[in-house]
Amino acid sequence: xxxxxxxxxxxxxxxxxxxxxxxxxxxxxxxxxxxxxxxxxxxxxxxxxxxxxxxxxxxxxxxxxxxxxxxxxxxxxxxxxxxxxxxxxxxxxxxxxxxxxxxxxxxxxxxxxxxxxxxxxxxxxxxxxxxxxxxxxxxxxxxxxxxxxxxxxxxxxxxxxxxxxxxxxxxxxxxxxxxxxxxxxxxxxxxxxxxxxxxxxxxxxxxxxxxxxxxxxxxxxxxxxxxxxxxxxxxxxxxxxxxxxxxxxxxxxxxxxxxxxxxxxxxxxxxxxxxxxxxxxxxxxxxxxxxxxxxxxxxxxxxxxxxxxxxxxxxxxxxxxxxxxxxxxxxxxxxxxxxxxxxxxxxxxxxxxxxxxxxxxxxxx
Numbered sequence: 001x002x003x004x005x006x007x008x009x010x011x012x013x014x015x016x017x018x019x020x021x022x023x024x025x026x027x028x029x030x031x032x033x034x035x036x037x038x039x040x041x042x043x044x045x046x047x048x049x050x051x052x053x054x055x056x057x058x059x060x061x062x063x064x065x066x067x068x069x070x071x072x073x074x075x076x077x078x079x080x081x082x083x084x085x086x087x088x089x090x091x092x093x094x095x096x097x098x099x100x101x102x103x104x105x106x107x108x109x110x111x112x113x114x115x116x117x118x119x120x121x122x123x124x125x126x127x128x129x130x131x132x133x134x135x136x137x138x139x140x141x142x143x144x145x146x147x148x149x150x151x152x153x154x155x156x157x158x159x160x161x162x163x164x165x166x167x168x169x170x171x172x173x174x175x176x177x178x179x180x181x182x183x184x185x186x187x188x189x190x191x192x193x194x195x196x197x198x199x200x201x202x203x204x205x206x207x208x209x210x211x212x213x214x215x216x217x218x219x220x221x222x223x224x225x226x227x228x229x230x231x232x233x234x235x236x237x238x239x240x241x242x243x244x245x246x247x248x249x250x251x252x253x254x255x256x257x258x259x260x261x262x263x264x265x266x267x268x269x270x271x272x273x274x275x276x277x278x279x280x281x282x283x284x285x286x287x288x289x290x291x292x293x294x295x296x297x298x299x300x301x302x303x304x305x306x307x308x309x310x311x312x313x314x315x316x317x318x319x320x321x322x323x324x325x326x327x328x329x330x331x332x333x334x335x336x337x338x339x340x341x342x343x344x345x346x347x348x349x350x351x352x353x354x355x356x357x358x359x360x361x362x363x364x365x
Contacts, residue, residue, distance in 0.1 A: 010222070013062050018303040021302040024059075027055060058279060060215070061277075064216040067216060075147045089129075101120075127181075129188060130203060141205075153217075169206050187206045211276070214277075233281070239279070309346070
């Protein structure tokens, strides 16, 4: 099935993004609550992988892909949209981080003692650079790229160049406080080493901008093709080739090339880019072979509500630490928590959508 939805997005893209939503909730739950036995088990390794290449890289690549299919092509609204997403990252940091951290300290809860005060404080938590800050900046960059009508092959080459050169920029500072704070967003690297806060700069522009730029290239290619089936097949072949090149480069030193995931080097980035392209093709094959069903419809809903769910699941997960502790949960508890957090996040998204539709209905009356 290679038809498009009414809002002109390919269903295989929505399927990949919907699956990424579930993988995201699962891996965040694992990171925060699973004990070492669960983390190091086959179960933990599978969830860890599903929360890696098929999650954030897929989100960011598909953001670039969907950007090309967006109806609104005006520069100003897109820049404002990017700014709103960027600022929402700090709102999320405050709600999911600063508030519970401050409250646990004020109440002198045992959980507060697990965070080293010399590393973690309210300022550190508030200024964490997560995927929303990155997505906002990336959206503004993509808006400028489209405004200046930059050729798709130049976009692809830029994505490759960013993957290649990013490691040489990480941690670069000018020792000017305000400027360095801005530069953190682009190539910051501040390891923290906590179980679910590995690095203060989780999604630096370099190298993560490679993914939305790759998505823009794929979007332009798909939008201008006369044969989507053939183009999807080319995606699959190209994805395998890039993935294998990444594996070959990384093979001699896997730890070096995959680093802390958020700061993956050349081999790791090529592997993930190749995987994402191949994954898009696999999702297209799934829709070709399996008739439309309730599960697909649910995943499409999650795809459309990804920002709502991202907010909801992080707030629920972090505030639940007071009840379950950090990295103390067994297989059964982790499985139940994944399902519970997914269930709650889904209904929060449904409530938000219902409220928006209700407001729209009132405005038309």
